[in-house]
Amino acid sequence: MWGKREQVILWATTYLPLVLIMVYRFVDSNDYFKTTxxxxxxxxxxxxxxxxxxxxTAIIVISLVIYRLVAVWLFSDYDRQLKDKEIGKNVSVRKYVRLSVNDYSFFLMTLLLPLISIDQASAINFMVTLAxxxxxxxxYVKTDFISVCPVxxxxxxxVYKAIISDQSKEAEAADPSIxxxxxxxxxxxxxxxNYRFRTEKLIGNIYYLASNNTDDDSDDG
Structure with missing residues (x-):
């Protein structure tokens, strides 16, 4: 299970491209290296x-590489341990849908507004934006809200919204709260x-899910 440290690293990585672009615009607007x-x-x-x-382009490429490296660091052990059944439990997925655009609206707003509405040439504006x-x-960290993270x-x-269960459909019919x-x-x-999966809780109601598609793990319910 994740703590706050993983979430801070995740979101700091997410906003890295924005911060790098802001730094470049601040330096460029003030001509700090113009005479070199x-x-x-x-x-x-x-x-x-x-x-x-x-x-x-360089900022975007570097950021994408860092995104992948951070994801490998965060999830490589989960991928291996779930596959080897060292952690987690078997579940069935009853229904799932992708997150909607509206789910990403707050993140997109915090990402785009500093770029289009704030003059990065001002040191005050730059510091306020960083704050x-x-x-x-x-x-994000306080509320355990990582589902919309682009990493x-x-x-x-x-990333899906899903309904999962570790019981049979008959048991669910008797107790829907399962x-x-x-x-x-x-x-x-x-x-x-039609198949079972293996999940491990990350934080809150967010789980990491891996395929557990073997003959003896198929869903009989």
Missing amino acids: EWATWLAKHLDKTLFDLIII IIVIVIAI FFMSGRQ RKDVIVITREKLLNL
Whole structure:
């Protein structure tokens, strides 16, 4: 099960591209390196628009690599341990759907607003924006709200709202509370409802899910 440390690392990684772009815009707007030899050489040989595009592309590529590395660090043990049945328990997935665009609206707003509405040339604006990002991350961590984090799908994982159960359908009919409404994070692009899976709780109602598709684990219910 995750603690606060994993969540802080996850969200700090998520906002890394925004912070790097803000730093670049702040440095560029204030011409801190304009008089250096390498900056003079670049100005003569490279169009400013092209240079900006190269920097932004580099930031995105570096961020995607870091996203994947963080995901490997966070989930590699879960993938192995669930496969070897060292942790977790078997469940059936009764229903699942992808998260809607509305679920990502708050995250997208906190990501885009600093880029389009705040002048990064001002040191005060820059510091205020960084403070807002820290506050937003603190809110995410405090509320255990990781389901909309883009690190997951940028690293080849899926996030679903799902109904899961560790009992048979007959038992569920007698006691519907057996079923749980949860969020699952998984490598599986499609969840076969006829098979059993193995899950381990991360935080709150969020579970990591791995395929457990073997003959003796098929769902008889």
